[in-house]
Amino acid sequence: MKKMKINEIIFICVLSIAMGVFWWGYTFIYDILEPILQPFGLKYLISGFWLMGAMFFGYIIRKPGSALWGELIPAFIQAFVARWGLTSIVWGVLQGLPVELFFLILRYKNLSAGRMAIAGSLAAIASFFFDFYLKKYYLLSWQFNLIQLSGFIISGAILGGFLAKFTADQLQATGVLNQFEITRDGN
Amino acid sequence: MIKIEKGINDLVLFGLTFAYTIAVLVSPTWQLCIYWIILSLFQLVIVRRLNWRLISIFVLFLLIPDISLFITSYLHLKDNISGYPVIFLGIELDHYRLTMSLYLAIRAAALSLISFSFLTVIHYEKLIYSLIQNLRFPVIWGYALLVAFNSAGNVQSEFKRIQQAAVMRFSKKPLFYFYIIPLLVSATRYSQQAAMSIQSRGLNQDKSFIKSEKLRFFDILFLLINLSGIIIPLVYLIRQN
Amino acid sequence: MAIEQEALYNIRDFRFTYPESNHTIAWLGNHLIKEGERILLTGASGSGKSTLLYGLMGLIPEILYGKVDGDIFFRGRSIIDNPEFVKGRVGLILQNPSAQILCHSVREELAYGLENKRIAPGKILDEIDEWANKFGISPLLNQRTSSLSGGEKQKITLLSILMTKPEILMLDEPTAFLDPISAKEIMEIIEKYDADKTMLFVEHNLGFLKGQITRNLDLDFTGKVNDRSAEEIIWQTPLPFLEKAAKGRMLMQLENIRFSYPEKDILKGVNLKIYEAEIIGIKGRNGSGKSTLLQIMAGLKRKYGGDILLDENAYKGKKYQYLNFIVGLLFQDPENHFLFHKVEKELEECDLQFIGDEFEGKKNQSPFNLSEGEKRRLSTAICYQGNKKLLFLDEPTFGQDINNKKKLISLLGKLRDRGMGIVIVSHDEEFLKVVCGSKYELKEGKLQVVEQ
Numbered sequence: 077m078k079k080m081k082i083n084e085i086i087f088i089c090v091l092s093i094a095m096g097v098f099w100w101g102y103t104f105i106y107d108i109l110e111p112i113l114q115p116f117g118l119k120y121l122i123s124g125f126w127l128m129g130a131m132f133f134g135y136i137i138r139k140p141g142s143a144l145w146g147e148l149i150p151a152f153i154q155a156f157v158a159r160w161g162l163t164s165i166v167w168g169v170l171q172g173l174p175v176e177l178f179f180l181i182l183r184y185k186n187l188s189a190g191r192m193a194i195a196g197s198l199a200a201i202a203s204f205f206f207d208f209y210l211k212k213y214y215l216l217s218w219q220f221n222l223i224q225l226s227g228f229i230i231s232g233a234i235l236g237g238f239l240a241k242f243t244a245d246q247l248q249a250t251g252v253l254n255q256f257e258i259t260r261d262g263n
Numbered sequence: 264m265i266k267i268e269k270g271i272n273d274l275v276l277f278g279l280t281f282a283y284t285i286a287v288l289v290s291p292t293w294q295l296c297i298y299w300i301i302l303s304l305f306q307l308v309i310v311r312r313l314n315w316r317l318i319s320i321f322v323l324f325l326l327i328p329d330i331s332l333f334i335t336s337y338l339h340l341k342d343n344i345s346g347y348p349v350i351f352l353g354i355e356l357d358h359y360r361l362t363m364s365l366y367l368a369i370r371a372a373a374l375s376l377i378s379f380s381f382l383t384v385i386h387y388e389k390l391i392y393s394l395i396q397n398l399r400f401p402v403i404w405g406y407a408l409l410v411a412f413n414s415a416g417n418v419q420s421e422f423k424r425i426q427q428a429a430v431m432r433f434s435k436k437p438l439f440y441f442y443i444i445p446l447l448v449s450a451t452r453y454s455q456q457a458a459m460s461i462q463s464r465g466l467n468q469d470k471s472f473i474k475s476e477k478l479r480f481f482d483i484l485f486l487l488i489n490l491s492g493i494i495i496p497l498v499y500l501i502r503q504n
Numbered sequence: 505m506a507i508e509q510e511a512l513y514n515i516r517d518f519r520f521t522y523p524e525s526n527h528t529i530a531w532l533g534n535h536l537i538k539e540g541e542r543i544l545l546t547g548a549s550g551s552g553k554s555t556l557l558y559g560l561m562g563l564i565p566e567i568l569y570g571k572v573d574g575d576i577f578f579r580g581r582s583i584i585d586n587p588e589f590v591k592g593r594v595g596l597i598l599q600n601p602s603a604q605i606l607c608h609s610v611r612e613e614l615a616y617g618l619e620n621k622r623i624a625p626g627k628i629l630d631e632i633d634e635w636a637n638k639f640g641i642s643p644l645l646n647q648r649t650s651s652l653s654g655g656e657k658q659k660i661t662l663l664s665i666l667m668t669k670p671e672i673l674m675l676d677e678p679t680a681f682l683d684p685i686s687a688k689e690i691m692e693i694i695e696k697y698d699a700d701k702t703m704l705f706v707e708h709n710l711g712f713l714k715g716q717i718t719r720n721l722d723l724d725f726t727g728k729v730n731d732r733s734a735e736e737i738i739w740q741t742p743l744p745f746l747e748k749a750a751k752g753r754m755l756m757q758l759e760n761i762r763f764s765y766p767e768k769d770i771l772k773g774v775n776l777k778i779y780e781a782e783i784i785g786i787k788g789r790n791g792s793g794k795s796t797l798l799q800i801m802a803g804l805k806r807k808y809g810g811d812i813l814l815d816e817n818a819y820k821g822k823k824y825q826y827l828n829f830i831v832g833l834l835f836q837d838p839e840n841h842f843l844f845h846k847v848e849k850e851l852e853e854c855d856l857q858f859i860g861d862e863f864e865g866k867k868n869q870s871p872f873n874l875s876e877g878e879k880r881r882l883s884t885a886i887c888y889q890g891n892k893k894l895l896f897l898d899e900p901t902f903g904q905d906i907n908n909k910k911k912l913i914s915l916l917g918k919l920r921d922r923g924m925g926i927v928i929v930s931h932d933e934e935f936l937k938v939v940c941g942s943k944y945e946l947k948e949g950k951l952q953v954v955e956q
Contacts, residue, residue, distance in 0.1 A: 089408050111328055
C-alpha cells in the first residue's frame, strides 16, 4: 500500500466541499424529521448519511489514511456550516477511525458491497458507543438504546456503506477517476 | 474591548472551543452548563465582534431539537431511580426525571451554541496558516483546504448551471441527489487542475509567510487565563463530590 | 557566427499510455527545445499535446500515472526518473483561472512562489509592490481572490509564477476561459516581463499569438511530429462558409429589455428580432451581460424590464415556463447538460438521425467520457430535444479544434434548415463570420448592429 499523493489529497478536500452541499442540504431534512423520530428512538435511521465520507474516499483512493482523512476533512468543513459546529470534528475522528482500521485490515483490497456495509456498521457502532457515554445514553432505558443502536447500524450500512459505493461506482463510470486506485483494482 | 494588535490568534480560539466543549461534557449539572455558555460568550465579546442576530436566530433554531431531546429523555430514562413528584400545569411529573432531562437538553444546547459562536468568529484561512506556522500542520493539507474553500464559489455556479440546464430540459427542477454526479465530475476536474498547479509551483513545509500567525505573548496569556478559569472550578467541584 | 545554445529539453521518442483506456500518445523522434524559442504545439484534440507539457513539467508519474516509454531530458538529466530536478525551474499556466488560485487574498497569492523559496517576508512585500506598479495591478492588491474576474485571476497566477523567474514558461490553453481583450493582456504581461522568454504554448485560439511564435510542432495521431518554422505555420485554415437561407416567420421579439444588479445596470434597452431559419451572432466583452441576456431570453430570469413578444396564441400560463419549453440553451461547458450515465439515455428523446448515427458505437459509454467535440455535439442534441423552436448557444467553439468546428457548422446548418431560430454568443470572430446571417455587439447595455 502506498502513500497518498498530492492529487488525492486535493481530491478529498475539493470533493468534500462538493459533497458538503448535499450533507448541508440533508441537514434540513434531518432537522425536520429528527424531533419527530427521536422520541421513538428512530432518529438514527437517518443519521448514516454523514458516515459516508470515510467509505466514499476510502473506496476510491484505497490508500492508508484515505478513510480517516476522508471523514475528517468533511467534518472540518462541516464544522463551519453545520449546526453542531466543532463537535463535527470530534465525531469525524470517531467515525473515520474504525473504517480506516477495518480497511487497513483488509489492506484496502476487494472492497465489495458487503464489506462496505460492514464498514458502515462498524462506523455506526463506534459512533454510537461514544454517543452512549458522551451524550449519557446510559441514563436511558436499555430497550430505547437497543432501538437506537439497531437503527444506526442499518443506517450506517445503507446510507453509509452502500450509498458510498454506489456513488463512487457511478463516478468511476464517467471515466474521471482513471488516475485513482479504484480503477486499477478493477472493482 | 481589549485592543490587541491584530486580535487573538485564531488557533487559540479554536483550542478554546475544544476546552469549553470538554468543560460542558464533564459538567454534572445544568446550571454549570449555562455558566460555561455565558463565560465563553463573554470571552468572545471581549476579543471579537459577535454577530448577535445570527446567534439569536441560531438559539431559536436550537430550541426545536432540544425540546425534542428533553421530551425523549423524560420518557425514556431508566425507571429504577425516582424522585419526589412535582405538579406542573396540572400534570404530575417526577422531579428526578425533570432535572435529568433538563440537564441532558441544556447540555446538548450548550455544546452546539458554544461551537457555533466560536466558529462564527474564526476565519478559516487564518486558522489554517496558524496551524501550519505553530503546530507544523502538513502544508499539503493546509493548502489543499485553502484550494477547497476557494472552490466553493465554483461549486455554487456549477450547481446553478446544472439546475438551469435541467429546467430547460424537463421544465422542472430535478430531485436533490440527481445533481451529484455532474457536480462531482466538475469538482474532480477542478481538483486535477489545482493539483497540477500546486505541484508545478512547489510546496515547501518550511516556507516563509508574509502574514505571520505565530502565537504571541497575549495569545498564550489569554489561553492560560481561560484554561485556569475552566480547570480550577471543575477540579474544585469534583473534589467536593 | 551562430552560438550553439544549450538545449533546455531533449525529448526522445516519448510515449505515454493512459491507464484503463489504453490510449497511447506518442511524440516520435528526437526533439530539442532551446532557450529563447517560442514553440506552439498543435494537433487534433486528444493527440497528446497537453500530455507532453505535463511530461516536461515533471508531473509524470507524480500527478499523471501511466506507462512511459522513451525519455525526456532537462539540461541533460532525465526527468522521468528524477522529476524533482525540474521543480521550481519551470512554470505552468492552465486553463481554469479559478482552480489555480490557492490563497485567500491577492497579496498572498503573489507571494506564494517566493514564500516557497523561503525568502524573507519584508523582501517579498517589497517585490510585490514593485511588480504591482510595473504591471499595473496595484488596485487589486488588497482584494480577495474570490472577487476577481477570470482574466484578473489568470494575470495574478501568471505574475505569481513569473516572480519566481522560471527558465521556461508553459501555457496550456491559458485563454480558454477569457475574452480576447484579457487574452491580449496576458500576452502583454509576458512580453513586458521578458521579450525573449522561452515558452511553450498549447492553444486552439491562434489569433493573439501571431508574431510571437518562432516554431511549431504539429502532432498527429500516429505520433509523427511536423517541425515547422514560424513562416510555415498555417495560421488560419479557413472555415467553410455556411450558405445563408431565407428567413421564416418571426419567433421572438425583444423589446427594450432592461436588467440591473444591485450595484449596476447591465442591460439598458436591448431590442432584437429572431426569425425561423436564421442564425444570429452576438459578441461583446466578458461582463457585458451576454449570459444574462441569454438567460432572460430562455425564461430563466423573470425580473426584467421591457417585454418579450411571442406568438400569444401558442401557450397558456406563465411566459417564462413557455420559454423554458421552446428554448434550448447550450452552455459553454457541455458537461453541465449531462445527467445520465449512458449516452443512450441522454439521447432518448432525440429524433435526429444524423446525431444518432455518430454515437452508434458509444451508446453505453458515459457522456463524460467522450471527446471534446463529441461532448459538444451531444449537448447540442440534448438541447434540441423536445419541440424546441429556438436554440441559444453560449461560446460553443470553446476548446474546439478546426475539425470539430467544421462539424459544428454543419450541425448548425442542419438545425437551421429545420426551421430553428439560432442565437450564438461568442468571442470567435471567424466562426461568427461564416455562420451567422446577422451580427450584433452587446455594448453598454445595448445591442448594436455590426452586420446584416
